[in-house]
Amino acid sequence: MRIFIIKEFLQIFRDKRTMVILFGIPIVQILLFGFALKNDIKNVQISILDQSKDLYTQELTNKLVSSGYFILNSNLQNTDEIEGIFKKGKVREVIVFEPQFGENLIKDGRANVQIITDASDPNTANMVYSYTQAIISDYVQEINTRNEKPVMIIPQSQMRYNPELESVFMFVPGLITIVLMLVSAMMTSISITREKELGTMEVLLVSPVKPWQIILGKVLPYVFLSFISAILILLMSYFVFHMPFSGSLVLLLSSSLLFIILALALGLFISTVSKTQQVAMLLSMFALLLPTILLSGFIFPIKNMPLALQYFSHLMPPKWFVIVIKNIMIKGNGIELVWKELLILLGMTMFFIVLSIKKFKIRLE
């Protein structure tokens, strides 16, 4: 068994392609996703409902519009118009100044502004909101250098259509899921089918080594490497993209491990049904990677899908894992809130392990 693991590591480290897939892809992907999402804001259409119409609201409006990030679509007259303007689809954000905004600001040192965003595209909504917020606080600082008495503008955020901001920061959970799927399932299935192609699997089966030893020997190195890859992504998302990290690290890592094992079981299963490396690769691509990307709720919110697809997505292991990581990382939930998802993942893992062992045995008969 030890000899197996040594040999597997030797092979992995010698194959540059494997190393690229293991570590290059995660790094490039996280940078790509991260920066693509970061730099997206430009010429976002906004509407303004100014119930105060004073110097301060004028100044702030000008500042927003001249920032280059926002274009003024329209000025609204009353709150009833907000719904309508969002429904038209062009406007992403409505800014509502409270009545007597300027007066409040000077008298009480504080005034309220409501920022309503269309969160049906949660990534943009979140970014639009934080840009607006940044401009407002910039403006507050400007006033404070002019005035003696410090003032505050309190932005109140309202996300419409998707108040929980379902897929904000989804790219990190999604990415971890994809990478673990890719590395664990694809790499194991390819490396096992490679042994079949080379004819070495036959020799191994003839030898006194037990089938479970062969499988474990093949799989353990990938568990280890996938785990490192996952940690790498987490570190990068934390330090480079300031991903919130509020949950338990132990819970996060152990659920990652569970998902890795699930992905490996899937890879094992794929390897038992495919004869060549190409078949294994294609199968992993189409049966695992695409559903992971499309149906896990990583890019497209599951809630917006047709009902049939929503049910279908329940069968996708990545979906549950994405929920688990998201809950742990962003919402900071403990085991009490993710045990159901973890149980589903555990069940799926068992299912695929049993299935592949059965398949593996049949081949021996």
Add this chain to the structure above:
Amino acid sequence: MENNKKQVVVKDLVKKFGSFVANDHLTFEVNSGEIFGFLGANGAGKTTAIKILCGLSAPTSGEVKVAGFDIYKQREQIKKSIGYMSQKFSLYDDLTIAENIRFYGGIYGLNRQQIKLKTSDYMDSLSLHEYASSRVEELPLGIKQKLSFMVAILHEPPIVFLDEPTGGVDPLTRRQFWEMIYQEAQNGKTIFVTTHYMDEAEYCHRVSIMVDGKIEALDTPAGLKEKFGVDSVEKVFIKLARG
């Protein structure tokens, strides 16, 4: 005991896949130190039979003993007593010679000392020193083939199964390979070999020819030629295969 002399004993071996009979009541024996040629056209049931003998496949019925062990009850002992080399050579292309030996040695439970000894032994006897640091994929085919055979007998099994060991190799290299097989047979190893090359069949001590799942002929090459009144095993084969 009789089994010490007979490395393979097969009696009425039947293997069915559904209604298709791949091996139809095979009965034969292979003696110690014998080079036993196992011939047949593609699809005649050779591979099925060799898989059963190696424990990769279970027979439907019949009695099979390999190296004195029963195929039904003593699979593990059989696995330890046989070597196996396939036509694909079964070496890891991206590992060096020494690494391959170390891996397969480990699989068969050889200790570090034994592996070290074997490695230097093989390096010398096959004069592999110039390839010491190269990976197997860079080796000439002939060297790869010999290495593959040596790896198959790393754990010194009394019997070794060679499944078309000379596919795709030039005649000279094939000849050298057979010299090596002879050497091992003289050392007391039993060699069970399948092949497509009829000239190789002539090298075997005894030859069996399979047609449609049945053994149609089993004798020494000379005996076969005499019986069928032809001057080569190839002609015997063609006569049988045509029915």
